[in-house]
Structure formats: C-alpha cells, structure tokens
Amino acid sequence: MVARISSRMMLEVLYKDLAARRAGAGCVVKVCMGNGCLAAGAEDVFHAFSLEVDRQGVEAKVIPTGCQGYCQGAPIVTIEPRSLFLNKVMAFDVAKVVDIVVKRGGELIQHFYRNPDTGTICRYAGEMPFFQHQVKIALRNLGQINPMDIEDYISIGGYLALSRALTEMTPEEVIAEVKKSGLRGRGGAGFPTGVKWESARRVKGDRKFVICNGDEGDPGAFMDASLMEGDPHAVIEGMIICAYAVGDCREGYIYVREEYPLAVKRLGIALEQAREYGFLGRNILGTGFDFDIQLKKGAGAFVCGESTTLMISIEGKRPSPRVTPPRSVEQGLWGLPTCLNNVETFANIPAIVLNGGEWYAQYGTETSKGTKAFCITGKVKNTGLIEVPMGMTLRRVVYDVGGGILEDGKFKAVQTGGPSGGCIPETHVETPVDFESLTRLGSMMGSGGMVVVDEKNCMVEFARFFLSFTQQESCGKCPPCRIGTYEMLQILDRIVAGQGQEGDIERLEELGRMIKKTSLCGLGQSAPNPVLSTICYFRAEYEAHIRNRGCPARACTTLGAYVIGPDCILCGLCRHSCPYGAVIERRDGFFIENALCKRCGTCLAVCPTGCIRVEPELQEEAVNT
Numbered sequence: 001m002v003a004r005i006s007s008r009m010m011l012e013v014l015y016k017d018l019a020a021r022r023a024g025a026g027c028v029v030k031v032c033m034g035n036g037c038l039a040a041g042a043e044d045v046f047h048a049f050s051l052e053v054d055r056q057g058v059e060a061k062v063i064p065t066g067c068q069g070y071c072q073g074a075p076i077v078t079i080e081p082r083s084l085f086l087n088k089v090m091a092f093d094v095a096k097v098v099d100i101v102v103k104r105g106g107e108l109i110q111h112f113y114r115n116p117d118t119g120t121i122c123r124y125a126g127e128m129p130f131f132q133h134q135v136k137i138a139l140r141n142l143g144q145i146n147p148m149d150i151e152d153y154i155s156i157g158g159y160l161a162l163s164r165a166l167t168e169m170t171p172e173e174v175i176a177e178v179k180k181s182g183l184r185g186r187g188g189a190g191f192p193t194g195v196k197w198e199s200a201r202r203v204k205g206d207r208k209f210v211i212c213n214g215d216e217g218d219p220g221a222f223m224d225a226s227l228m229e230g231d232p233h234a235v236i237e238g239m240i241i242c243a244y245a246v247g248d249c250r251e252g253y254i255y256v257r258e259e260y261p262l263a264v265k266r267l268g269i270a271l272e273q274a275r276e277y278g279f280l281g282r283n284i285l286g287t288g289f290d291f292d293i294q295l296k297k298g299a300g301a302f303v304c305g306e307s308t309t310l311m312i313s314i315e316g317k318r319p320s321p322r323v324t325p326p327r328s329v330e331q332g333l334w335g336l337p338t339c340l341n342n343v344e345t346f347a348n349i350p351a352i353v354l355n356g357g358e359w360y361a362q363y364g365t366e367t368s369k370g371t372k373a374f375c376i377t378g379k380v381k382n383t384g385l386i387e388v389p390m391g392m393t394l395r396r397v398v399y400d401v402g403g404g405i406l407e408d409g410k411f412k413a414v415q416t417g418g419p420s421g422g423c424i425p426e427t428h429v430e431t432p433v434d435f436e437s438l439t440r441l442g443s444m445m446g447s448g449g450m451v452v453v454d455e456k457n458c459m460v461e462f463a464r465f466f467l468s469f470t471q472q473e474s475c476g477k478c479p480p481c482r483i484g485t486y487e488m489l490q491i492l493d494r495i496v497a498g499q500g501q502e503g504d505i506e507r508l509e510e511l512g513r514m515i516k517k518t519s520l521c522g523l524g525q526s527a528p529n530p531v532l533s534t535i536c537y538f539r540a541e542y543e544a545h546i547r548n549r550g551c552p553a554r555a556c557t558t559l560g561a562y563v564i565g566p567d568c569i570l571c572g573l574c575r576h577s578c579p580y581g582a583v584i585e586r587r588d589g590f591f592i593e594n595a596l597c598k599r600c601g602t603c604l605a606v607c608p609t610g611c612i613r614v615e616p617e618l619q620e621e622a623v624n625t
Contacts, residue, residue, distance in 0.1 A: 004278040007286045008163045011154075018155035025080075027060040027102055029053070032076040032143060034067025034226055035262065036384070040074035041090060048094035049077075056095075058103050063152075066230010067222075068143035070130055071384035073113065078125070078143065085125040086111040116381075116403070130382045133400045135363060137371050138186075138347040139387045142230040147266050150273040153233040159279055161350035165241045166287045169353075171201060174245040178349070180357030182369025187213055187305075187342030188417065188446045189522065190368075190435040200246040200329040200339040208249040209333045210242050211340040213310055214256035214263065217302040218418030219469060221449035223373040224343035226385050228256060228263035231347065232270035236293060238346030240279065241353060243291045246339050252293040253333075255310050257300050267295055302473035305447075306521045307340050309475070320477040321521035342447065344373055364390030368434035372445070378414075378452040379406045388433070395429045398452055409454040413537070417446030419466040420526035422533030423459065442533040444526065458555035459538040460545055463530040464492040470527040481524030484515040488531060498559045500546035505535060550616025557601035557614060562592045565611040574603035574612060 005011050031037075031046040049062045068076045073087025079101060089097060089111055100106040113122040115129065122128045136142075145152040153159070165174050179194030200208065212235060216224040227235060235254070243249040256263050271293055274280045282290045296314050304310050304319050311333045313319040332338025348370065352360045361369045368390040374397070377383050381403035388397060394414055398404070405411050413423045416433075422443030424431060431437050435445050453462060471485040488511050491504050512528030519525045535542060544552050550560045562582075564574070568589055575583040575590055582596035583603060592603070592612075603612050 002276055004276070005285065006278060006283070008167045011159060011163050011285065014151075015154055015157065015160060018151050022152075022155040025061060027058070028080040029060055029062045029102065030065045030078045030080065030143065031062065032066075032068040032074070032078075033064040034071075034142075034230060034385075035222065036067065036071035037074040037076055038262075042075040044091040045075050045077065045089055045094060048091040049098065052094050052098045053102070056098055056103060058098055060098075060102050063146040064148070065145065066142040066147050067226040067385050068125075069134075069139070069385045070113075070125075070128070070382065072382050076143075077111075083124050083126075085113065085123065085128070087113055129403065130384070130386075130401055133392070133396065134387050135371050135389050136387045137351050137360070137363075138227065138344045138373050139231075139385065140351065141234060142226060142385075145231070147230050147232055148269050150233060150270070150277055153231075157354065158233055158350075159237055161353040162237050162240055162279065163285055165244055165353050166285055166289055171245045171247055174241060174353065175201065177357040178245075178352060181348075181352045181360035182357075182364070183345065183348055183352065183360065184368065184435065185342055186344035186348075186372065186447070188444065190445060193341060193345055196329060196341070197242060197245050197339060199327075200337055203330055203337040205337050206248055207251075207336055208243075208246055209336060209338040210239050210246065210249055210252040211311065211314070211333065211338060212239055212252070212254040212343055212346055213305065213307065213340055214254055214260075214343050215298050215305045215310060216260075216343070216447060217257065217300070217305050217473075218447055218449045219466075220377045220451055221375045221418055221447055223375055223385060223448045225260050225263050227343050227347050227373075228254075228260070229266050232263075232267045233274065234347045234350055235267075235343055236270060236274055236279070238349035239293060240284070240291055241349050242339060242341065242346065244289055246337075249339075250290050250292070252291065253296050253314055254293060255296045255298055255304070255314060257304075258297040259300050264295065264297060271295060301475070302470070303475040303521070303523055306523050309521070310340070311338065320475040321523075323520065344448070365432065365434050367436055372433065372448060374448045374450045376402050376450045376452065378450075379409060379454040379457070380404070380452040381406055390434045391432045393430050393432055394424065397433060397450070398429070402452065405452070405454050409456065412453050412455050412457060413459065414453070415443070415451040415462075415466075415530065416449070417444035417526075417529070418449040419469045420444065420523060420529055421446050421449065422529040423453075423462065423537065424533070425537040427537075442529065442536055444529065456553055456555060458496075458551050458553040459534040459541050460492065460551075461496050461556055463534040464489070464496055466530040467492060467527065470523070474524065474527075478518075478520040478524060480515045480518040481520070481527060484511050484519075485524075485527050487511055488515075488528065492531070495542065495545045496551075496556050496558070498545070498549045498556075500542075502546065504546060505539065505542050508532075509535060544616070548616040551614065554614045557604060558599045560614040560616050561594045562597050562599065562603065563613050563615050564590050564592055565613055567609060567611045569609055569611075571608060573606045573608065577602050577606045 053060045077086045077089045183193045184190040308322045328338045373387045476482040512532045
C-alpha cells in the first residue's frame with residue numbers, strides 16, 4: 001500500500017527519488033501503444049519485447065507509452081538512453097532488435113527513418129523533419145512515460161505544478177498566470193481560458209463544478225483521445241488546479257465517449273492512482289483543499305461535444321442544447337456554476353503554472369498564444385499527431401511537417417476544424433494557423449482536425465460527405481439545423497448523382513446562411529461551413545457537375561462517360577470484372593459501351609494503369625464514335 005502524499009515536502013522527496021531512479025534506469029524500450037500503433041500490431045510487439053528481453057537475458061525495461069505522433073511509421077519503438085527512434089517494427093523483428101540494438105549496442109538501419117528528399121538516415125526523432133518544426137507543450141509527455149504508472153508521471157515533474165499552486169499561489173494568482181499566458185480554449189471556440197476561470201470565480205455559490213470535455217467526435221481527429229490515453233495525469237492535474245482557482249469547487253467530471261475504450265480504461269486507472277497517492281479526495285497535499293473527479297461515459301452523440309448538451313447528458317437527460325445566456329459559469333451542471341474546458345486546454349495548465357504565463361506566451365501570435373495540437377490526415381505523406389506554434393503557415397504544416405502531398409500530387413485544399421470546418425484552397429496556403437485567420441477564410445480552428453486533399457478529390461463530394469455526417473448527428477431540436485441541413489444534403493446528393501439543376505448553388509448558399517444565423521447551438525451554426533467554403537473557392541466544380549454532368553476531379557464515378565484511354569495495356573481485367581458486360585473487346589482494343597455501363601466503378605478499381613477515365617457526358621458521343 002502506497003503512503004498517501006500529505007504534504008509538498010513528501011511530494012518533492014518522492015519526485016527526487018523517482019527522477020534519480022529514472023536517470024539510472026539503464027536501457028528502456030518504449031513501445032507506442034496509441035491507437036494508430038495498436039492497429040498496426042503494437043500490442044504483439046510489446047509482448048514480444050517483454051518475452052525476448054527475458055529469453056536473451058538482457059537488462060532492459062519494456063514499457064507502453066501513449067501516441068508518439070508519427071502514425072505513418074507505426075508501430076513505433078524508442079530505445080533509451082540512446083534515444084533511438086525505430087519505426088515499422090513488427091513482432092517478428094523484435095528478436096533481431098533485442099539482439100543487435102539492445103544487447104550489442106548496434107543499429108538496424110532498415111528501421112530508421114530515411115529522409116525522402118536527402119536520403120539521410122535519421123536515428124533520432126529530433127533529426128526528422130516531422131518533429132523538427134514542432135513545439136510540444138500539451139503533448140510534452142506523450143511517448144515519454146507509461147500512462148498507467150503515476151510514479152512515471154511524478155518522475156518527470158508531475159503534480160509539482162499542483163503543489164506550487166496550492167502552497168505558493170492564491171487562486172487569483174493562478175488565474176492571473178493563466179490570463180498572462182493568453183491560453184484560449186482548445187475545444188474550438190477559442191474563448192480566453194483565464195477570463196472564463198475568473199468569471200467562474202466571481203460567481204457566488206457554495207457548490208461549483210469543473211468539467212473536462214473529452215467528447216471528441218470529429219472524423220479524423222484524435223488529439224484529445226491521445227492525451228487521455230497517453231498522459232491522463234496531466235489532464236487530471238490541470239482540472240485540480242482549475243477547481244482550486246475557481247473556488248468552492250469540490251466535484252469534477254471527465255466526459256469521454258464510450259467508443260474510446262482505451263481512454264476510458266487509462267483514465268480510470270489514473271483516477272484511482274491519483275486518489276491513492278492523495279492528489280484527489282480530502283485535504284489534498286495537506287492544504288485543506290478537497291476535490292474529486294468522476295468519469296462519465298457518453299453514448300457517442302456528436303452533439304454532446306457542445307457544452308450545454310454535454311452537461312444535460314451528465315444529468316441523465318436526452319442530450320440537446322439549451323439557449324445561452326445564461327452561460328455555464330453562471331448556470332451549468334444542475335443549474336450550478338460550472339467551468340468547462342477541453343482536454344488539451346487542461347493539459348496545458350501544469351506547464352503554464354510551472355513555467356509561467358510569459359513563457360507560454362512567447363509562442364504563437366498576438367491574439368493566439370501558445371501551440372496547437374492537430375491531427376494531420378488525408379493526402380499527405382506524414383500523417384499523425386502534431387503540435388505546432390500558433391501562426392505557423394498552412395504551407396509549413398503541410399510541407400515541412402506533413403512532408404508534402406502523397407505521390408507528389410498537387411495540393412488542392414486543406415480542411416480545418418472537423419466536419420464543421422471550412423476548406424481553404426491552395427491560393428491561401430500562406431495563411432497563418434490562428435483563430436482569426438482561419439475564421440476570416442470561412443473555416444475555423446475547431447478541436448484540431450486537419451484533412452489535406454489533392455487534385456483527385458472532388459470538393460462537391462467532399463462537402464457532401466461532411467454535411468451528411470453533421471446532418472445525421474443533428475439532435476433535431478431546432479428546425480434550422482434539422483430541416484435546413486437535410487434540404488442542403490438532398491441538393492448535394494442530386495448534384496453528385498448528375499441531377500443538379502440551375503439555381504441549386506444559390507439555394508445552397510441561401511440555406512447555409514440561414515442555418516448559420518438561426519441555429520440554436522454552435523454545431524448547427526457551423527454545419528454549413530464545408531458547403532459554403534467549397535462554393536466560395538471551388539464554384540467551378542459545382543457548375544461542372546450541374547451543367548456538364550461531369551466531375552473535374554473525375555472522382556464522382558456515377559457521373560459522365562467511362563472511357564478507355566490509348567495507354568491501355570490490353571490486360572482485359574476490366575472486361576472480365578465488369579458485372580454488366582459493358583466492356584467490349586474489339587480488334588484495336590477494349591471499348592466501354594456507355595449504354596450498358598452502370599457507373600459502378602469496378603473497372604476503375606481493377607485497372608492496373610489507371611487508363612480508364614470518366615469524361616463529362618457532353619463528350620460521350622464524340623468519344624465513342
């Protein structure tokens with residue numbers, strides 16, 4: 001049984017002891033156990049290392065870590081104290097890695113990253129362009145510690161910020177430091193965190209709540225999930241500091257969707273450990289401050305990411321937003337003052353308290369301070385979890401960090417802000433990534449999703465996909481969102497099916513503006529963003545779908561006429577696979593009879609050379625004669 005830490009002195013003694021043990025730990029094999037690596041077989045890799053170091057009699061410790069960021073190279077393994085960064089390590093590679101790298105101190109070049117531009121072998125993460133341009137504050141501990149071991153967190157300074165706040169600072173001083181940092185909410189709205197805490201403190205009441213919003217539902221976004229899985233104690237520590245700052249707060253909730261079983265599991269372990277060590281419960285660190293946190297699992301409704309809906313869900317009611325004001329700091333959970341922040345926001349707090357607000361404010365821009373975590377996905381070479389200073393341009397994020405477009409394709413656009421965000425075209429690629437700049441272009445920061453698309457992506461279908469998601473996830477409470485998004489989706493469905501009509505674009509714009517102005521909550525108000533931004537920057541694609549019955553990107557396979565080009569190698573795969581017998585063999589090659597073709601896309605999928613193209617229907621007669 002661990003002795004409860006009842007004073008600052010006890011924590012500092014434990015920290016020094018654990019830090020010394022960490023420094024002299026010898027060889028440590030860290031296996032990334034984030035979801036990306038787990039999907040690639042990291043669990044087998046972890047167990048293989050655990051068995052192999054024993055079998056070969058090697059003095060080494062094997063630990064799981066949170067997401068190390070470079071998902072493109074999954075599974076990832078780092079080896080300390082040499083700081084070697086190995087990617088694409090599979091279970092059958094482990095015996096060789098233990099023998100050559102761990103036991104003999106050698107290297108396996110095939111598992112190091114090779115810079116595709118220079119051919120240089122990168123042995124360490126810091127040598128890789130993917131990491132060189134990042135500044136990690138919120139993600140500082142991911143990949144460094146075992147998220148299920150509180151002592152590993154304490155060994156790198158965990159809970160020292162809480163100790164400093166409770167014993168050296170008044171609540172007002174904590175709030176002043178957060179305000180000085182310029183930290184804004186990382187959940188998407190970007191409201192100044194210090195101002196929110198100050199407002200919550202000013203509200204009188206003998207019972208207040210602190211809530212962490214971990215209901216991250218954006219497709220392609222996993223920043224919050226990675227933090228909860230890989231550094232749960234940082235989130236917990238930030239929440240405790242917040243509760244102390246706002247005053248009269250003894251209860252907190254972490255709201256996380258049940259579809260994140262790994263986050264639920266590791267948060268549960270972390271909360272139990274925090275109680276056992278005395279960081280949660282009564283008389284924390286002997287200061288007389290009481291606070292505890294409950295884990296609340298959500299059922300997965302996207303609308304629960306909206307703050308008022310989330311609180312209604314915690315209360316056990318049907319989740320739907322309410323009118324604001326009153327704001328949650330005045331009347332939140334059960335009608336009581338509530339301070340709600342995002343996972344990433346809370347993860348930044350311990351670093352700010354330890355290092356000072358001015359230290360944090362040195363990063364970023366005048367109005368958007370600090371760093372921001374993103375999930376960069378789509379048609380980019382280096383996908384994964386990143387953290388960059390606010391103000392870095394989209395070009396640098398896509399090309400310097402992301403490595404550029406897949407297959408050296410042409411960059412077309414990037415969508416920021418998740419399904420409610422907008423699409424920013426190549427012409428604005430020099431835009432700095434901050435709250436105001438993205439909003440001016442019709443997009444938003446959102447929670448941090450970043451989807452890159454190339455010239456092969458159809459922007460009409462892209463907008464239709466994301467609108468279909470938000471329309472399905474609408475809670476249905478207010479008619480503008482419930483009916484308006486449905487009407488927009490019907491129009492988009494017709495356009496991508498080749499049944500668009502003149503006036504459809506104008507109708508989409510009209511509906512989009514109306515929904516933004518009249519929807520009840522922020523999710524409904526931002527739902528039209530993908531459509532309105534793609535109409536603004538890619539109107540010609542909409543017009544081509546409607547007027548020419550063709551897709552300029554040749555991505556909408558139900559549109560246009562299928563044509564076999566002159567670069568056909570006569571393999572016959574298209575003819576053998578066509579379920580409708582539309583591919584006809586002639587003396588001079590193969591020909592697609594479009595009267596029989598159902599536009600199923602089978603021939604496109606099997607063609608090894610990509611010689612089958614989809615041309616606008618207006619060209620059909622000329623092509624087939």
